[in-house]
Amino acid sequence: MEHLDLSYNAFSGPIPDSLPNLRVLELSNNGFHGTIPHSLSRLQKLQDLYLYRNNLTGGIPEELGNLTNIEALYLSRNRLVGSLPPSFARMQQLSFFAIDSNYINGSIPLEIFSNCTWLNWFDVSNNMLTGSIPPLISNWTNLHYLALFNNTFTGAIPWEIGNLAQVYLEVDMSQNLFTGKIPLNICNATLEYLAISDNHLEGELPGCLWGLKGLVYMDLSRNTFSGKIAPSDTPNNDSDLLALDLSNNNFSGYFPVVLRNLSRLEFLNLGYNRISGEIPSWIGESFSHLMILQLRSNMFHGSIPWQLSQLPKLQLLDLAENNFTGSIPDSRHYIDIDWKGREHPFKDISLLATGIDLSNNSLSGEIPSELTNLRGIQSLNISRNFLQGNIPNGIGNLTHLESLDLSWNKLSGHIPHSISNLMSLEWLNLSNNLLSGEIPTGNQLRTLDDPSIYANNLGLCGFPLKISCSNHSSSTTTLEGAKEHHQELETLWLYCSVTAGAVFGVWLWFGALFFCNAWRLAFFCRIDAMQQKLM
Structure with missing residues (x-):
């Protein structure tokens, strides 16, 4: 045998x-x-x-x-x-x-x-x-796959790694203790997969990484890389990259122009860096295959570009913890996307299929009703902004929604009864708004019995709050009366402030004339001169 x-x-x-x-x-x-x-x-x-x-x-x-x-x-x-x-x-x-x-x-x-x-x-x-990877690794000229991840290797990445393989090479050195910079010679290897995340690497990225043909996956996240992601003189070569993760570093500068050539990109994560500026308008035409876009926790500002609507395959959008202003983009274009095997016409931001996180920004305006057309969304977080108006009545159309967070805004009006149609809902937070009326009940909402979900909305009543809706009308009247009384007090304080200012100014002027002989003499001389001129 x-x-x-x-x-x-x-x-x-x-x-x-x-x-x-x-x-x-x-x-x-x-x-x-x-x-x-x-x-x-x-x-x-x-x-x-x-x-x-x-x-x-x-x-x-x-x-x-x-x-x-x-x-x-x-x-x-x-x-x-x-x-x-x-x-x-x-x-x-x-x-x-x-x-x-x-x-x-x-x-x-x-x-x-x-x-x-x-x-x-x-x-x-x-x-x-443990230990370091010696220069002798250059002897492995037939190597196609090198997996060293999740150990405690130390030292620098050897320069000789660039001598490996005459055909496509996969290298994963993640989750170790490697230090120093990425050697320039690494671009001599015909890399297909490069993962060096979760180490202590530093410095700027070699510009040659953006011109590597055949490289489809690059993960350099959770290191201490700094500087611009790509210098301005980086060659604008076409790339085969499908996935790029540069998150959790110290990159600065603006959204890198070199990414414009990553036309095949499906996954992009630049989160937790110090990148500033606006999201460029060319993002819609360049990333037609993009499914996941994560720019969380940077210093981006300006409005959220409507060109994101031109990303027909986008499923997850994470723009949280930035400085975006303006309103959430409303509908401008219809785009057909394939969700669960069927064609659906969606508009703009509503085409984002599974998750949206716009929390911790400075967005204003109302929640676009187009969001309620996104039948496949599972997570929606637009908390900690300055959004106003009502919760869209069609919120109940999002039947696959598992997590909804609208807290810390200025939303008003009633909670739509259609919210009880969200049979998959596991997390809900509507606290710290200006909502009023009876809290809808039934279906999945009965299991969400934490009162903090609706906290700091003075006009709400019903389960799970301890405020009975039988007294809701009188409570509402009391609340409205309190608001009117508050406005009257503000008007009264305004009048008092103006009057006090005028009285104080008059007495300040005449008091100065009364106590200061030189000023009083100059004042009366000026009056006499004006009288002579008029005569």
Whole structure:
């Protein structure tokens, strides 16, 4: 027997090791436990060993290094501990190596970088590995996939990483302790996937990143990069990028013009930086494939451009925590988008399919009624603005809505009864407004029994508040009377202030003449001169 495949069963117990002619042993996705038997090293003809997704414990036997013919070794998703044996460097035919999702510690032996030159796939992610990545990584010229994420690697990203691969390369070094800058030489690699998020990298981004052909995914978020995202002299080359995440850094400047060439972009996150200025009008014509746009927590200002309506595939818009002013864009153009397999005509902002967050800005005006046409939206947050007017009566049309936050505005009038049609609603906040009348009940609203949902709306009554609506008319009359009385007091204070100012000014003038002899003499001389001139 040369090939034994017992994967995807429920076998348990120790691993069998008495088949000396095996070339392929597949025992993955079972319940094997205990340690990896040292006797596996006697299977000298073994080329592929698959032990991933079991309950194996203990360390990796040093003797496995004797499997000099092995080409694929998968030990992922077990509970292995200890360090990588230096003897693995004898596996000079090794092409696929995966030991991710274990508890392996220590550093990667230098001998592996020196001798395992045929490596195509190297995955040690989700472990506890330490140390730096040496320049010897340049020996892995056949590498297509490098996964080092979620460890505690330190030091700088080696310059030699730019020498890897003559074909498309995927690199994920996220969630480590790498420091320094991104080496310019990285642009020499034919990158397809680059993720270096959650590290301590700094400085400006190499301008060459924007001209890499074949790069479809780049995640540099949660570092300390600074400066402009792209200098003004960055070449405006077409890009293949589909996803770009630069969030949680210290980038400044304006919305980068270089992004205008990312015509295939589907995901863009520039949140939590210090980018200022306005959202450019060309965003509508340039990002026709964009589905997610996140600009949260920056210093953008001006109005929200209506050109966002030209993004026919946009599903999530997050512009929260900026300085946007003006009103939420109303309808200007009809655009047909495909939602759940059917065509729907939507207008402007209402075409945004699953989520809108415009909270913590300075938006004013009324809530556009077009928002209620967005039948697929799941989350709507426009809290902490200066919005006025009524809640649209068609709010109940948003039957897939799970979260609605309209708090901290100046909304007035009654809460529409149609809000009880929101059968999927799990989160609601209408507090700190000027709403009045009886709170609608029924359906999902009965489960939202926290009074703070409606707090600081002096005109509301009914469940879950402790204000009975039987006294609502008298309460409303009292409230209106209080408002009129408040206005009368304001008028009275205005008159008193004007009168007091006039009296004070007169006495101040005549008091000065009375007590100051020189002023009084000059005043009367001026009067005499005017009298002589009139005569």
